[in-house]
Amino acid sequence: MVVEVLETLNYPAYFVTVVVISAVLRSLRACGFSKRVRNCALLGFLGVVVYLHTLPGEPPAPPHRNYLSQQVVLSTTAVDSEGGNRTTWIEPVSWSPRAFIVHNLLSDEECDQFILAGRDEVKPSETVGGEMTRAYRTSAGAFLLRYGKGRVLAEIVERVALVVGIPVFQGERVQLLHYEVGQYYKPHTDYFVQENDRAATVLMYLSDVEEGGDTNFPQGRGTREYRQRHGEYLSQPSSCAGLEGVRQPVGGEADQGGGGPRAAKGTQTCRVRPEKGSALIFWDVGPGYNQFDMFSLHEGCAVVRGDKWSSTIWIRQDVISPWEMMDELENAARLGVIDP
Numbered sequence: 001m002v003v004e005v006l007e008t009l010n011y012p013a014y015f016v017t018v019v020v021i022s023a024v025l026r027s028l029r030a031c032g033f034s035k036r037v038r039n040c041a042l043l044g045f046l047g048v049v050v051y052l053h054t055l056p057g058e059p060p061a062p063p064h065r066n067y068l069s070q071q072v073v074l075s076t077t078a079v080d081s082e083g084g085n086r087t088t089w090i091e092p093v094s095w096s097p098r099a100f101i102v103h104n105l106l107s108d109e110e111c112d113q114f115i116l117a118g119r120d121e122v123k124p125s126e127t128v129g130g131e132m133t134r135a136y137r138t139s140a141g142a143f144l145l146r147y148g149k150g151r152v153l154a155e156i157v158e159r160v161a162l163v164v165g166i167p168v169f170q171g172e173r174v175q176l177l178h179y180e181v182g183q184y185y186k187p188h189t190d191y192f193v194q195e196n197d198r199a200a201t202v203l204m205y206l207s208d209v210e211e212g213g214d215t216n217f218p219q220g221r222g223t224r225e226y227r228q229r230h231g232e233y234l235s236q237p238s239s240c241a242g243l244e245g246v247r248q249p250v251g252g253e254a255d256q257g258g259g260g261p262r263a264a265k266g267t268q269t270c271r272v273r274p275e276k277g278s279a280l281i282f283w284d285v286g287p288g289y290n291q292f293d294m295f296s297l298h299e300g301c302a303v304v305r306g307d308k309w310s311s312t313i314w315i316r317q318d319v320i321s322p323w324e325m326m327d328e329l330e331n332a333a334r335l336g337v338i339d340p
């Protein structure tokens, strides 16, 4: 034990300890204390030194504050429509906002069926504020019942609930979105600052996009791993509006329809490329639910080539309406989507 303690001593401290102990012993002798008393004092000193070294010291410095290993594999057994293996894995995007991608959460087939289930209901989207703010969002969308569109959608909604750890009926109805070339959703946050507010956003990509259509967090900073892995892509110019696209006060440029995609910035380190079957999940609030996360500001960048199908589920802090939940479940049982 003493050897272990001596090994942990740094030598200047060891030297000082020896000098102090011998000085005290010499003073004791000068004061006429007996050898026995001096030996007891020596043992006492050594005991104190050993005890002090068993106390926890300074914690070691972690490699970096937001450390997380590269990826988390959930399953390698899911089989896609072509019979091949599909690996579902989680990729951290950022800790501010708290955002991650679940790759291959949906199979290609599920994405196609999802689009089929709602494409006839899709109409030009409205943001809160209606006509005045239409220039803010030029995509088209529809809200679908979670259990009203057959088993595939119900399974997806339940899968999302499990991944996020929040029950299905704390989620709003599923929004299906379609963006054509030039269409976008400018930077905004999803919370309203109201009771039972939105806590998390799940954005599922139902198609690949030839060019553009990224989701961007203009104030976010990708984790070191994310920036390294996607460095080449992130350094390319994008069609995102970025911070310049943030809503102006009423009467400002954006409210007058001065929208449209802005020039490329090329510096968005927290930009996510749509990938068919993947879900981008991020939190609109901090871990304690008591603070909105301003860094969750995000945008749907303009589609440059091809088109983009995606779906958003906004998750609230609590069940939205027990009545709606009972109606929907009754209806689903009638349709045979769930067992009564």
Ligand SMILES: O=C(O)CCC(=O)C(=O)O
Residues within 6 Å of the ligand: 177, 185, 190, 201, 203, 213, 214, 215, 216, 298, 299, 300, 301, 310, 312
């Ligand atoms: O389509 C996107 O990438 C963003 C969609 C979005 O911001 C939303 O639905 O709140």
